[in-house]
Amino acid sequence: MKTFITGHKCPDTDSVMSALVMANLEKNLGNTNEIIPCRLGNLNKETEYILNYFKVDAPKLIDSVKDADEVILVDHNSFLESAPDISSAKISKVVDHHRIANFETTEPLFYIAEPVGCTCTILYELYMMNNISIDKTYAGLMLSAIISDSLLFKSPTCTPKDIEAATELAKIANIDINSYGLDMLKAGTDLSSFTPEELLNIDSKEFNANGAKFQIAQVSTVDIDEVLKNKSEIEKAMNNSISSNSLDLFMFTITDILNCNSKAIVLGNKASVVEKAYNVTIKDNLVFLPGVVSRKKQIVPQITENI
């Protein structure tokens, strides 16, 4: 019997770390299946940096859950963000911190979600609740995920619970949060080697609301203008994606993680939704969004409401 544990497509650090950490938790909870932490896409540079730092193998790259007897979802619930055949799998558990949508099961399951900044914060609580001790390495992985999702506690998604968990985990891992955190975040912002298509896929999510289909991609950087040097090529790639995926809106958000601002390239027949959502004017397909860093809290609800 096999248990697959997977985060979302275009995996970010939280999705990768949560799969590894949940696999360890399941073993400790007595799940006797073969437990396989998985990922649905390539590692980003930040995640690579973290796995190298802690000398941990990446989860298994999969594109299907057909070989799993049961699947545990971490850091997502929407079938749109999961394995393409997820709807025919037996989902036994979900640990997540997103809104619930496009998700259903035929049987009761274990589901825990909290409106906190990071899945690993909830996983930390599950370890505590079940009196399972966390070793130095897993503490480092969980801490890294919290730093990543909270942009070193600066994101509006960050809650007191995230800070509390990170503080405790840093003690176990014996890590200085600020210096390690900055190194880790900077490692993730080297975008120079990416093609425009790859850039759009680093962290991209598709949504459906009010009959419209929209895609919101996001990259983190310390220099927005550096990314925008390739603006016309990025726009070409976005327009290709709009045609092939029948999108009504594609928003490519470039987030300055040091100054906590974003610029977004906005294309599609519903591009004006972004103007309405933020009371801004699109100039040359571009908007400036001061203070906006969180897709989940500052972009998805605003677009969903206005589309």
Added chain:
Amino acid sequence: MKTFITGHKCPDTDSVMSALVMANLEKNLGNTNEIIPCRLGNLNKETEYILNYFKVDAPKLIDSVKDADEVILVDHNSFLESAPDISSAKISKVVDHHRIANFETTEPLFYIAEPVGCTCTILYELYMMNNISIDKTYAGLMLSAIISDSLLFKSPTCTPKDIEAATELAKIANIDINSYGLDMLKAGTDLSSFTPEELLNIDSKEFNANGAKFQIAQVSTVDIDEVLKNKSEIEKAMNNSISSNSLDLFMFTITDILNCNSKAIVLGNKASVVEKAYNVTIKDNLVFLPGVVSRKKQIVPQITENI
């Protein structure tokens, strides 16, 4: 600011007790809103017996959540089983033990579900987790819900966690589980005063699967044949409901809680699904289902798979 807490339509004992118990938990967790336990329908006789026994007021009868600033759902998640305007409400928390379907939110929320027999078992765990003490009355309400949902631990939905919670709660409430439990269950089986329409609505749920719409109603009794004395009138009421609600299948399940068997009246253009699901033959619109007592575990998945 108002927080409404509600169980499902056609409330059973677990839905009513969970609303009351969750309201108490929220207060203890520091929710400073006005917290209003609610119900979406009339009390059944079992629930009335319990509230009289512990001298507790019933939750407020509501048919809308428009006055709520936030809503907490207990013992259900499906919008089909909730208030008619639930999709426009802000759902802040869910505590449930059912499959997830026809549910979505625009924002992250607190959601806890476990595959246990009773919502009150999860609520018991939440009290423990948060170090909140349970008084005699609330212990009695929670114990009653577990006895009700587990048919005194005889239902296949009953898990070791339900038994453990019930045992601890019985100590706090100072109640003999068996004698109180039998009295309580028997109080719920007096169906003599119900019209056929009322009988169908005591505990009825609607489902959608594979493009088909079906309704599964259930009553508990100690004498199935007594209920079947009015079979032709019940069938007439079922057929009316099939027409007015465009149902493909209506299954009225009469469960003998002492012998743990059921008979079901089966009507609708997809009635043969029941034959397929249980490998039985419908005779005179009736099937006998030995060992079947749990809608959630022994009826809904089987019908869903075969419809």
